[in-house]
Amino acid sequence: MRIVVVTPPAPVVTLAEAKAHLRVTGTAEDTLIEGMVAAATQHLDGPAGWLGRALGVQELEARLDLSCHPSLIRLSFPPITSVTSVTYLDANRAPIVADPATYELIGEDVIAIGAPAWANAYSGREALRVRFVAGYAVLPAPIRVAILLMVGDLYAHRETTSPVATTSIPISVTVQALLEPFRVYR
Template structure:
């Protein structure tokens, strides 16, 4: 399966003021650097854990329906399904009615199960699921441990920014980051 972001969040989970307070930076000379580190740390955390910190919209692409009919959405937390579209062998789309699939947003990962009788041909990206994800619109909606993980990355990268070339960044991730994010990761068996 493949994912693409359809709509990005309107803000960052950590403000410049919060990051500067965490770093104990009082001047404005580093604002651009800190702002870019917040964006990079947020992007790193979201890709690393599958979490969407602030509200955004994603599209998941599947080639076929699994035997059990369950399509898992490996982003979290999923707040709602926007559309489920199936393409026939000629590439013509059909958007499914809400009665043609069941949704379990409580499970992790969230699951979409097509009702019996709804089929999709084996086709590259033949099934698309558009869904809303995120903890809310503002950084105050994001769990504190995830915000802290962003701040830990920002501080670590800020501290070591001159030691390695820009092309080599991020050069390392502190152990505290892994401890803060471990409960938010998808478990694999």
């Protein structure tokens, strides 16, 4: 299964929050700080993120092969709030949008009601596509604090090397401890 971002999330940590955390009052470094917030968030969020979950509300699309005609599809990157659409290719490879009454979302699973509408579909690569909305309406405090701590590290250590040692700056133990309960291992 491949997951693509259809609609990316809005920033989950605002510039004002980051500046307050850094104790920056002027506007000269706003662009730099916004970039650091974006970098820290992207490191954690969505299909490429370390956490294995969606942080801000976003629309994702799961693209599956239909070699086994699944009646249960487990979606990735919780929390999942809704399914926007299920589309599959028919035998002529024409896209068909499944009737929402033929499936339901239970937790992270899209479950076919009765025989899957896509049971007689074309069984090629990415023949089934499930669009869904995932992410937090209100970001949990530990994740917000972890992003702010990461921004603080990036702000304090703007260079990739220091005169003392040429080592990269890893995720701190504190940040990892805050994030570990939210990490999804697949």
